[in-house]
Amino acid sequence: MSPRTKFELKPGMATREAFGRALVELGRENPNVVAVDADLSKSTYTHFFAVEFPGRFFSCGIAEANMVGVAAGLASAGKIPFAASFASFAVNKGFEQMRVLVAYPGVNVKIVGTHCGISIGEDGPSQMATEDIALACSLAGFVVLSPADEVSMRALVRAAAAHNGPVYIRAGRPKVPVIYPPSQSFEIGRSVELTGGTDLTIVATGLLVAEAIRAADQLAAEGVSARVLDMHTIKPLDTDAIRRAAAETGALVVAEEHLAEGGLGVRVAQAVARTHPCPMEFVGLADTYAESGTPEELLDKYGLTARDVAAAARRVLARKR
Amino acid sequence: MQRTNNVQELNAICKRVRRHIVQMIGAARSGHPGGSLSAVEILVTLYFDVLRHDAARPDWPGRDRFILSKGHGAPVLYAVMAECGYLPVEELATLRKLGSPLQGHPDKRFLPALEASTGSLGQGLSLALGMGAAARLDGAGWRTYVVLGDGECQEGQIWEAAMFGAFHRMGNVCAIVDYNKIQLDGFVKDIMELEPFRAKWEGFGWNVIDVDGHDIAALQGAFAAAASTTDRPAVIIAHTVKGKGVSFMENNPKYHGTAPTPQEVEAAMKELA
CATH class of the missing domain: 3.40.50.920 (Rossmann fold)
Known part of the structure; x- marks a missing residue:
């Protein structure tokens, strides 16, 4: 008889919300952590960070190319910027900036793409990112993360901040089950x-x-x-x-x-x-x-x-x- | 390094820089002479008078930042940096050669003293504003300067960044447009007109300063005026001549991206003697 799964699935929060909460924790611990967003902070959950650290949150308006560029500038001067938007906009519209301003010089920028895949639902394909993994993986030196639940998201956001270099983090819109116990540890690059x-x-x-x-x-x-x-x-x-x-x-x-x-x-x-x-x-x-x-x-x-x-x-x- | 606000001395440096540009692009047999020559006075005034920097300590945290957003103008940046002591003048001859720190467009990986890797137009202003935001968060007094091409201002990201700069009151950022009126395919007015250019920047909320981009005293005044407004970013529209200093290159779109032949190098060096 095959072994049953080690972990029981319990109701949990969306990985985008787990990202937003983890970002606030990071912000409390490290004053160099900053956030940039493109008019979707209530959807990407960077608004938690914006409320607690208004001086370290940069609203870019609906302008993703500039958002990625500003993040690259912040990182070039020693900050750890998290630039968040829907994955379809952050990656697709910010792609050339991710390539030339982030990947090519190897700048310490974290791009967070929420509402990935088709599980965003009713809004339809213009809002769905179904090619962001392919795009992000094509950028030399980028780390590409795709956490499955709130526990792994929280841990991997922290790992991304600790990693000195470009990172793309994929997050989803719907609530998803909790897979891991809170004590589970995660390491970039180890499944x-x-x-x-x-x-x-x-x-x-x-x-x-x-x-x-x-x-x-x-x-x-x-x-x-x-x-x-x-x-x-x-x-x-x-x-x-x-x-x-x-x-x-x-x-x-x-x-x-x-x-x-x-x-x-x-x-x-x-x-x-x-x-x-x-x-x-x-x-x-x-x-x-x-x-x-x-x-x-x-x-x-x-x-x-x-x-x-x-x-x-x-x-x-x-x-x- | 030599710092000076003496116009005569700065003009002498400009002449040396122009000779470097012609020789290095001629030796490389490819590159962009026109937009390098048009920006000589802008970069020389910045590096020898305005910027707080130290070639011996390129990673000094308190330095002012400089970004050449129009990355195809790399030769003028390399030549000015060589004159400042960031690299040996003899190294300029390696422009565009395999393994050279002087890549075809500025590349931090090969020349760590650079603040940015550029070459894809439209991106440097965003980068400068991000740097300015970081300086402000740290309560640091350093300023960020970014040189844009005029054709580059046809990129949408420039105007995304222009909105951001005014909205966030980035008074520690100064953009300089090398307004030489020519881009690769021809005259800017025939490719995609930018006028009314001043009004565009004013409409976006910037402190706009028009200046003759080859008049060093006027540039010094413009930089001082730009630094005096701290509640909004400044843009210096530097009216320049593409190919400035070499008669057959001046105002000729051909020399946007065509290297001079050995005979042309010889003729240019006579003019720049």
């Missing part, structure tokens, strides 16, 4: 094994981590032992854990709330190809844009639920045999 398993490994990030845990439970009921890895750091990738997973379980499913072409999946596939080639399947958004709807309806329609992860697991097991 967390949530479930031991021997038949296959599910590598998940962000919102799909909880879905992967649920899928592992479903598979366990069928007698399948699935290992689940929370790949909270997408860059630099934990290639050791991936190599071990490929070698020890012989089949991988990668699950993410992002375009399947260009996200975590292709990065894991590259690592697998270089170390221990094995059958792989991918759960992610197909080559399309989503639509308006409730988050639950959209995740269901576009194939990003535990059911879809379990189905991918069955497919990859069939190929393994």
Whole structure:
């Protein structure tokens, strides 16, 4: 019989709110932490920081290119700026500034993109970031983080501030389950094994981590032992854990709330190809844009639920045999 | 290094800098002479009179910051920095060569004394304002200066930053527009007119100072006027001549991004003797 998941899923807050709360804690501890925002502080939760530290909060208006540039200037003069907006605007509109003003000189800027993926819901595709992982990972030297719950977000915001260099942090709009106990520690670049398993490994990030845990439970009921890895750091990738997973379980499913072409999946596939080639399947958004709807309806329609992860697991097991 | 507010001495330095620019771009066989030559008096006045800096201590926290947002003007910046002692004058001959600290556009990784890596137009003003915000948070007295191209002001980010600067009352930031009226494809007025340029900056809430960008005494006065207003940022619109100092390059769009031939270098050096 396969082992059950180590961690029980309990109701929790949105990762964007966890970011906003963690930023305030950081602000209390370090006067060099500052925030810049582009008229979305009530949605990105940087307004907690703005209320407590008005002198260290810079409203940029709806001008993301300038927001990233101002953050780069603040960082160049010794500050630790967190620049936050919807991921679709911070990354897509601020991308060239992230490249030339942040990545290229290696400046200590933290970009936080909230409302990632399609789970933003009713607002529709213009507000949805489904390519931000691909874009951020293409920037040399950037660390790319995608926490799954409030505990890991809080820890990884702190890790991002302690890391001297560019970081992109992906945060979601909907409330998500708490996966981890408060004592859990996290390290940039080191994944967390949530479930031991021997038949296959599910590598998940962000919102799909909880879905992967649920899928592992479903598979366990069928007698399948699935290992689940929370790949909270997408860059630099934990290639050791991936190599071990490929070698020890012989089949991988990668699950993410992002375009399947260009996200975590292709990065894991590259690592697998270089170390221990094995059958792989991918759960992610197909080559399309989503639509308006409730988050639950959209995740269901576009194939990003535990059911879809379990189905991918069955497919990859069939190929393994 | 030599600091001076003497106009005659500053003009002599300008002549040396122009000779460096022509020689280094000629040797590199590529680069942007026109917009380097137009900004010579602006940078020489800044580095030898206005900026508080020390070539022996490029990381001095209290230094004023300088950003060349129009990064294609790198040769004038490198030549002025060499004259200040940030690098040996002989090193100017390595411009654009593999491994040189003098990259085609300013690159902090190769020349750490630079404040910024630039080259993608429209970005330096945001950077300067972020630096100014940091200085203000620290209660530090250093100022930030940023040179923009005129064509560069066609970028939308310049105006995002202009709004930010006035709104946040960034009185410790001074922008200088090298208004030489020419960009790569031709005359600014034919590519995308900027006029009424002064009114645009005034409308955005900046302290606007028009000046002849080749008149050192006038530039000194403009920098003093810019520093005197502390409740809003200043922009000095420096009216300049593209290719200034080399007759066949002056006001000729060809020399925005074309290196002089060896014969042209020889002719230019005679004019700059």
